[in-house]
Amino acid sequence: MTVAKKPMAEANRISSMLNLVLGPQRFPVKVDEVAQEYSRQCFRDSPIDKIQGEHLDDFDGMLKSNKSRSKWLIVYNDGVMAAGRKRFTIAHEFGHYLLHRHQRDTFECGDGDIGTGDNNGRDIEAEADLFASTLLMPLDDFRHQIEGQQISFDLLGHCADRYGVSLTAAALRCLEVLTKRAVLVASRDDHMLWAKSNTAALKSGAYFPTRKNTIELPRQALAHSDNGRDAGNQQTGRAQEWFPREPASMQVTEMTRRAGQYDYILTLLLMPDAEWSDSQHDDEVDEDTFDRFARNG
Numbered sequence: 001m002t003v004a005k006k007p008m009a010e011a012n013r014i015s016s017m018l019n020l021v022l023g024p025q026r027f028p029v030k031v032d033e034v035a036q037e038y039s040r041q042c043f044r045d046s047p048i049d050k051i052q053g054e055h056l057d058d059f060d061g062m063l064k065s066n067k068s069r070s071k072w073l074i075v076y077n078d079g080v081m082a083a084g085r086k087r088f089t090i091a092h093e094f095g096h097y098l099l100h101r102h103q104r105d106t107f108e109c110g111d112g113d114i115g116t117g118d119n120n121g122r123d124i125e126a127e128a129d130l131f132a133s134t135l136l137m138p139l140d141d142f143r144h145q146i147e148g149q150q151i152s153f154d155l156l157g158h159c160a161d162r163y164g165v166s167l168t169a170a171a172l173r174c175l176e177v178l179t180k181r182a183v184l185v186a187s188r189d190d191h192m193l194w195a196k197s198n199t200a201a202l203k204s205g206a207y208f209p210t211r212k213n214t215i216e217l218p219r220q221a222l223a224h225s226d227n228g229r230d231a232g233n234q235q236t237g238r239a240q241e242w243f244p245r246e247p248a249s250m251q252v253t254e255m256t257r258r259a260g261q262y263d264y265i266l267t268l269l270l271m272p273d274a275e276w277s278d279s280q281h282d283d284e285v286d287e288d289t290f291d292r293f294a295r296n297g
């Protein structure tokens with residue numbers, strides 16, 4: 001199993017069990033119960049003993065063990081956290097527990113670590129995020145929610161409600177389901193905070209290197225303060241305004257919505273397939289999840 005497959009395989013294994021026990025109408029995932037119950041059953045000598053809210057100054061979430069590593073504790077910041085963010089944070093820490101607990105006994109995860117598009121690398125934060133989104137928003141169910149429908153922030157809002165996550169988390173997950181090229185951009189004051197491209201967009205070179213560079217929004221962008229008074233709209237324009245390498249005839253559909261408790265703007269860019277690249281759909285459902293569950297269970 002490759003490193004990247006592991007977070008998905010772990011989450012899919014738990015999803016298969018939940019499907020068996022609870023059936024398909026089981027959302028949102030009760031992640032605190034699942035984390036405790038699952039760890040007690042599978043890792044009896046070092047379970048997640050407690051999940052609690054605390055006032056944390058510098059972190060959104062934390063996973064730590066007692067001295068003998070016989071018990072683990074998940075703490076989430078109960079300060080200003082919305083319910084969706086809290087759920088994602090607990091799932092993220094549960095991911096560290098399953099995937100990384102043998103490496104350390106304390107994980108402290110900040111605002112920038114959890115559930116943003118900024119974890120493009122294959123580090124443990126990206127893995128914990130991937131585990132969390134796979135567990136909370138299984139791909140097959142997500143696909144079913146958006147199948148045959150026009151992509152819009154209203155539709156993504158429906159998904160966010162169904163899974164009990166933030167709009168940003170649902171929009172990031174949607175990128176992975178879409179086979180056409182899609183890029184999600186978060187911006188504030190006309191500059192990108194982060195941007196994430198799906199596989200098809202990435203392969204065609206449609207991405208923004210926001211970690212290395214300060215990138216300003218194109219002047220014509222709906223989210224630009226020159227135009228963005230009525231963010232929430234949609235427009236179709238020339239892809240070249242966003243991606244200079246695109247052919248002149250290529251069009252991009254752009255939609256925006258305020259998010260993150262209103263301190264940034266999300267822009268979703270949708271484009272047809274590039275003419276020169278085959279879009280390859282990378283299906284992440286682990287086909288032998290059920291077999292392995294049956295074997296282990």
Ligand SMILES: [Zn+2]
Nearest residue numbers: 109113125128
């Ligand atoms: Zn983390």
